[in-house]
Amino acid sequence: MASTIIDSAIFQGIFSSDAMRQVWSDENRTQKYLDIEAALAKVQGRLGLIPQEAADEIVSHCRLDQIDMVKLRAQTERIGYPILGVVSQLNALCRDKLGEYCHWGATTQDITDTATVLQIREALALVDADLAAISDALAALARTHRLTPMIGRSNLQQAIPVTFGYKMAGLLSAIERHRTRLNELRPRVLVGELAGAAGTLASLATGAMATQAGLCAELGLAQPDIAWHTIRDNIAEVGCFLGLVGGTLGKLSMDVKLMMQTEVGEVFEPYAHGRGSSSTMPQKRNPISSCYIHAQISVVRQHAAALLDAMVADHERSTGPWQIEWIVLPEAFCLLAGALKQSRHVLEGLEVDAQRMRENIDLTGGLVMSEAVMMGLGPYIGRETAHDLVYDICREAVKQKRPLLELLCEHPEINTHLDRAALARLCDPAHYLGQSGVMVDRVLDKLR
Amino acid sequence: MASTIIDSAIFQGIFSSDAMRQVWSDENRTQKYLDIEAALAKVQGRLGLIPQEAADEIVSHCRLDQIDMVKLRAQTERIGYPILGVVSQLNALCRDKLGEYCHWGATTQDITDTATVLQIREALALVDADLAAISDALAALARTHRLTPMIGRSNLQQAIPVTFGYKMAGLLSAIERHRTRLNELRPRVLVGELAGAAGTLASLATGAMATQAGLCAELGLAQPDIAWHTIRDNIAEVGCFLGLVGGTLGKLSMDVKLMMQTEVGEVFEPYAHGRGSSSTMPQKRNPISSCYIHAQISVVRQHAAALLDAMVADHERSTGPWQIEWIVLPEAFCLLAGALKQSRHVLEGLEVDAQRMRENIDLTGGLVMSEAVMMGLGPYIGRETAHDLVYDICREAVKQKRPLLELLCEHPEINTHLDRAALARLCDPAHYLGQSGVMVDRVLDKLR
């Protein structure tokens, strides 16, 4: 029985991904505890801090199937934390009291934090893979539609033409920066924790730093310079990163939603039978994925704020702030995974209606080309005169509900300089795409 | 396999309550769908809008055990919403195509919203019960410790004495206001939804408002004046209410944490073997419940912001904002339920060390009584003289590390007016509790 939408048997596939949910599952988290206890024993055995025999025995039991999860819940509720329960179960599994050497010198938070980092490593790999796929999809769309004209919109008003490839390249530029950010934060975040009750590792009279170094090496993590039990900029930075990625996906979903409007109809989320359609309203084509993205990232950004709150930790081991991370970090990753999955789905199967894009440019009867016309007329009649003249003709066009081109062709001050063909060319959006293609190229050129 | 801490097999008992998790479970939500479809059929049968035979047949199948949840997940992922899946399963369960009359005139969101309201009703009842229990516990503590002196603290500095009962009564006053708020918001929130595709109930050519009225009556909900598919102040208000309750619990947990400090030691969360203790640090008595409360309500307040975001809905059925509620509302309730449970645990078993409270007042050697001494000397030597004299003596007391009383007794300007007994009385915190008792009474008198 699940209560959250993320774990819901009905909704989990929509709001998250199986792979990401697995990362943050009870099973994986508990396995990480075991991996760390095993690595610790291994290192300490090697260093001669605990008997090799104990190390071997402990390692041999660090398997999830040896843990009684029901008992672990009871232990956790009694103690407030699961680590002692795991250790005591491990202890009981080991022969000859060799389990006493388990968890040697470590504190609850050492294991929990390091497990979290291992989970973050797996989770970031999933995010990275999705970012790469989204980058590919965006790059393909940018390339294909490098010069596919569509209307650019400012304040939700038709402005001047752009290209659909330009629109995709803008998003692509952000995705690429996110990948850079991810690479930059990894060394700060993928750092182990082994520091003892108050961070000083006093619990290990000898071999403290060697154990710490060895454990981190064993787990493929960097060694910390100092304990970070209550120095949480690393975790909060991850939250901010998820929020930033979410922001870009939110922009994507916003544009898709708007372009899918009945009155616009320029792109469509990939069609799947029954998806986003209505049994009584055959005209509908709902942007289902975009809906979910919008919602998921709205929550992720609040989670980022909560993780910033979790930084306000007290003293050497905090009294509440740490637990904020327990709640928020898995959810932020799971929801972002959902948003990434839905975004991939949208982008990898996006239907682009270039014809409708072209038609929409004409909706205003050519008014969106007025800037182009002003500029084109400038050399003949002066820039300012051109501006005022065209502006007046535009108002007239609106009033008469006739195409701008017609009025231009009829106007004596204009048709003495330019014939219908020349004027039609000025009114052709394909000739007013500016640097759309160049900008697409600049973004594509930077792809790895 | 659960990924969220709320649904975690290990942590669910800490971060939420079984009863609240049940309310937001897949099972309960789906049963609510069925309850509503049954009520709708019943009402429409009664009104003659659908055949009575169909109504009876539909009602007979509206049982959770008839629904294939695995199939429902698949349907939901395909369509994006579970309602159509439920209806199509119901339809298939009914004989003679009578199931066609199921969901008559309703739209997906009608059923979902109304189900959510039914869940909110159950969830608010749980919150209400916890608030009542917390109110009782606080009232008992306020009564018992109406005149138990402890130091009042301002800016985390010892200021002047208060009583522990006064401290509890302050919290109680907030809890009582929350109960009032809950009563006030119920009529706004416990309102049904049946409005059809765009809210106008055009789908019911006849009997529309009668069906709506009947359905709401059947479910014990108020009838809406107008569709609220995209008018969500009701839901957001619930989120704000949860945030407000959380804020008060946060204040409680903050004070308990601070009073449990080793250096303070005035109150303790109830003792349970192993809970909050350390195997190597026997001096520790961790405020485990307060930790969790702090974390839970930190997230709930961000959820409140997310629900405010969900209000920015577009047109008649929103494109994303609605789904924010799906994520946030269950979690906010589940986390608050955890915080309420932990708070009850703390308050119903709180250990109060009145002796230590009294000792802490003396920590400064009587300096915290300086205000009282100034006031007590005023009538004899003038208020201002009293102030300056006592202030100087206080500095001297700090310098000499001697009790204020001793220096007062020795001072010729003072001991001519007041003897040691009189001065000791001025320095007795029990005589400087101000209106603590009166304020406790004022709060208790208002209890229902």
Added chain:
Amino acid sequence: MASTIIDSAIFQGIFSSDAMRQVWSDENRTQKYLDIEAALAKVQGRLGLIPQEAADEIVSHCRLDQIDMVKLRAQTERIGYPILGVVSQLNALCRDKLGEYCHWGATTQDITDTATVLQIREALALVDADLAAISDALAALARTHRLTPMIGRSNLQQAIPVTFGYKMAGLLSAIERHRTRLNELRPRVLVGELAGAAGTLASLATGAMATQAGLCAELGLAQPDIAWHTIRDNIAEVGCFLGLVGGTLGKLSMDVKLMMQTEVGEVFEPYAHGRGSSSTMPQKRNPISSCYIHAQISVVRQHAAALLDAMVADHERSTGPWQIEWIVLPEAFCLLAGALKQSRHVLEGLEVDAQRMRENIDLTGGLVMSEAVMMGLGPYIGRETAHDLVYDICREAVKQKRPLLELLCEHPEINTHLDRAALARLCDPAHYLGQSGVMVDRVLDKLR
């Protein structure tokens, strides 16, 4: 020199209102301090707690023009709070050391909190007035356009017709609930504070409660049951209320933005020369006010979360949480005032293009009427047959890009039952408005 957009000499008129800025100005806040000190002196003089002569002298100086604001800044930066500076200036203004009786028994936070409540009272009156005006404007639009057909949209897809009045009435229902909420929270919030250093009023050996009662009465505030220095649900509730109002304005602005799209063009923010137009793009009509509303309320909702955070106060006088309110409360009110002002501007001058609304219904060639046609045909050929038949014809209409009505008229299974006139009637949105008018009436009927 202002740094915030709210106080910006350039932007203040856009992002807030003059009246609301005045409420939260240094001048008004400081005057409130003086009003409270005056009221306190007056009450204590009347009660004989301080000499009447002192009371009169103090009251005579409680005028803003007697306060040296430059000096006050210096005092505030030195001490951390302005109250002591105000009191010491007052003191110095009074003859014969009578100023010593100023601030008698009060603490800094008593004056600050009470001043804040007085400011909140003024600010809520402004909010209330704007809500009333918005309610009037919405009611007028709802009445005028009770039966003005427009397309209802679900998931940004055209669904079935509604009326513009219905759309306005939905917003109106929320505004009316906000007015109710405002009335409900006032008695909780408009409460004075006079409680001394730790809330017990021990600073007043006699006449403590009488002074408190008298001060509150003098200021027209309710008397608190107990000190609320660190019990802040009242202030946070105000923040939530502002967030909730903001949410509704956000929904309004969202719909206006969407309806103003070039491709939709159904309503327009009131025209003002130059406002929202472009010098080179004459086709643009930017939803300027809606832009600002969107931004303002986005920040207000995060402010609500910050005020919930401020509830987590420590002990009797908090160490940081209180100051959150100082930052957030004025801004939340100022930004909401901006959003209310912009919303009034939009609603009181809204241009409604009923013609374009009607045309947009036809954009799909009648497909949005398919639900109506299915229902209308049901009695003749059976509901299910009707559904399947119409659904097929709709697909055909999309394929052929012909109006639905034409295909219906041509279809032998249909035209044997209904002639073109009857079918045209089924396809007429004016006949498929459902309970739009009834719902408008239900909302209007509840207006005070």
Added chain:
Amino acid sequence: MASTIIDSAIFQGIFSSDAMRQVWSDENRTQKYLDIEAALAKVQGRLGLIPQEAADEIVSHCRLDQIDMVKLRAQTERIGYPILGVVSQLNALCRDKLGEYCHWGATTQDITDTATVLQIREALALVDADLAAISDALAALARTHRLTPMIGRSNLQQAIPVTFGYKMAGLLSAIERHRTRLNELRPRVLVGELAGAAGTLASLATGAMATQAGLCAELGLAQPDIAWHTIRDNIAEVGCFLGLVGGTLGKLSMDVKLMMQTEVGEVFEPYAHGRGSSSTMPQKRNPISSCYIHAQISVVRQHAAALLDAMVADHERSTGPWQIEWIVLPEAFCLLAGALKQSRHVLEGLEVDAQRMRENIDLTGGLVMSEAVMMGLGPYIGRETAHDLVYDICREAVKQKRPLLELLCEHPEINTHLDRAALARLCDPAHYLGQSGVMVDRVLDKLR
């Protein structure tokens, strides 16, 4: 008249810094507009896109003292944006209509965004300088108190000893990471914008990319690959960065507040006459700066969430999301500047009471040394026996309220192995500091 606490004539020096407020002032922002228009004219003159004469004339007027700010407010309120107002004023200032060449090819948002980036550059320089100063102060404290013992606290319970230098080094490690983050984000953020109405720079028929490159070079900014009018990860990243820095300052202030408690008294904010003291409570030493830091960063983290919200921009020029930045970015910087300033003040003048730290370790009569004693006895009587024995003796010590050392010395199983001197050594916190010094060195070694 200011309404926000940031611009308040009374509070501005507490809640922000003069330098940061100057960066975000109307004056500086408007001057930036002028700088950009000047640079644009200069570049376009050089490229031959506009007459050199026009460029010179425009440049000569791009001075703040030539702008009528009152008129600009009126223009801004009418149009909704200030840029057109500035341009039209510039235009009017230029002789012979040469001003017509001003703002050539640019759009409002180009100038606004680029101005914001220039302001961010200045603001980040201020943040960087404060971080450097804080780093220095922390490093000095870490060095000085490398081995100053104090009790480490976990869950606000005394745990085992650490050193004050260790505590400072932890914070230092985070500050250094923030400096790295700042360096990493600069190239992403310090990027100019010149893209025209929809981002394609179609407004410049020739020389578009050369103008963009030239403008950016002129301003010392990087050239963008593509327009970022609605691709806002750069701005949101700045907000997240501010939130992260704030989180660390919040942790600092939390620890200072807790250590300044009357019952703890280990460190003190620097003393300044009157600051944080009370006229009637001479024992108080309020953590004034820590209060403000707590509040400031609480709001900054909500601002980070608001900036993430601003990323959800629509199409080529957004309808509201952009304006969120206008509100939030200046405030987030101003509040963080306040927090940085207060933090510097605290750290540069921090009073450390090493004596009191030492005494507090003894508060539990040696119980906090039990872990050390267990470990020290292990080699003689076996680890597990040692654990159980010491644990029992600890409980006895609590019961008898006697020092642990006394009971250890008396115990026959123990005193046969270790004499009082040896046991005293085990109980000496200076011998149980673990890797405190090593960790301090590791952090210090990495300083640039």
